[in-house]
Amino acid sequence: MKRYITYMMMALGLVIMFILTGCGGNLGNSQDFSGTWGYVQTPVTTNNDELNYEYKQDRIYVVTFEKTSDHTYTSNFREYKYDYKGSKFLNRDEYERGDRWITFFTPDGPNRQGLLPKVEPAYEFRQVAHDMRDTTFTERDGVLYVDENGLEYNYDKDNDTLVSGKTVLHRIKDGDISTLKEEVQQHIKDYYQKAYVDTKKREIPNIIFTDRDDSK
Amino acid sequence: MKRLVLLCLALLALLAAGCAQVTSEIKVDSDFSGEWEATIQAPVPISKGDLLSAVTQKSKNTPQIDINKIKLEAIGPDGKELDADKPGVQAQTWKLEAKFANKDELAQMSAAVFGRGTDSKINVIYPYGDDPDVYTFNLGTASGATTVEVDGKIIKESVGKGLLKDDDTVIYAAGDPIKFQFKKEGSFGTIIGGILLVVVLAGVGYVIYRRRQAA
DSSP states (O other), rough: OHHHHHHHHHHHHHHHHHHTTTTTOOOOOOOOEEEEEEEEOOBBOOTSOOBOOOGGGOEEEEEEEEEETEEOOOOOOEEEEEEEEEEETTTTOOOOOOOOOSSSSOOOOOTTTOOOOOOEEEEEEEESSSOOOOOOEETTHHHHHEETTTTTEEEEETTEEEEETEEEEEESSSSSSHHHHHHHHHHHHHIIIIIIITSSSOOOOOOOOEEEEGOO | OHHHHHHHHHHHHHHOOOOOHHEEEEOOOTOOOOOEEEEEEEEEEEHHHHHHHHEEEEEETTTOOOGGGEEEEEEESOOOOEEETTTTTTEEEEEEEEESSHHHHHHHHHHHHHTOOEEESOOEEEESOTTTTTEEEEEOSSSOOOOEEEEEEOOOGOOTTTTEETTEEEEEESSSEEEEEEEEEEOOOHHHHHHHHHHEEEEEEEHHHHHHHHH
């Protein structure tokens, strides 16, 4: 009986080995990507490899994966952006009291008294409304493949992110995309710092960020 | 690999100029290695130097290309091969040949030829659905008549505008999207695994049989 059990154990061991090596067509354990993910698409580089920092180009993409079978997903994409809503010329009166002509537009640079225009830009967050088709994915060994075009997203276990080239999708909990919004806001702030403050064209004491009602 | 990149860029240069007809034949083995042969029909005779110079201009951001590794044949009007390295020799028809070692090299080829090059990786052959042996073959839009042969069975319903031939070959006309699904032939590992399983089960059965006989 003891020998019989030994043979059985050996046989079982071989079968398990066979299955674990994947020879039997088993796809192994798969990572569950269900849920909401998001990323910020930043501006592209120019031909000179300089950052074409058109701050209006920033987009936030929110992707919701729904598992349809063991290794397939369907996804829904939503796109958001910050719209520029204009700027307030905070110290217009004071600026025009200098020896400059009356300004019709917000000027760049100091008046003759050396006073810089003080400007407060405003941005509104909204969902970009256009048709984004549902996309299907196939998963293998922690890699997600877009069925339509073969684009590949690799799972980064350490950071719990999905990575495809420069695109990094972060898992979003409870639909809270505030960290992505803060990232875009920081890009806008950086732009104003670089384009106006560092060049001493304007003072930018504040930038107003609001949400449109339908942006939720 | 460099040969492959040059081949792709050469085609890209001509395709970008919108002046060449390119006929391709791609053969994919079960391990996703394979061969790609292309015939380029240029509207005017072109020298190897011109072809390579076009390639060099297009390849500023790619690794240095070793032109000695290219299999590039110039074909004369009589269909005979010309010595393309001879000064002054020009040809309207060029034959290019490349081998890819795996699906990653094929993806690089696709990125160069069909302008799918992004910072992200776009595969040509990639898994599809829950069946571990089913894959998608997706090469983008055909720049000319393109024949693809795989080591497996092409799923008829997936070939789109392609013309299916012998279950393992599909032909696309210029402008058609080259995309289909196929079921790969069983791999060597699967076959060995299957044999092992049968042997193990037979062994177990034999032991049980002998034990029962002894009892």
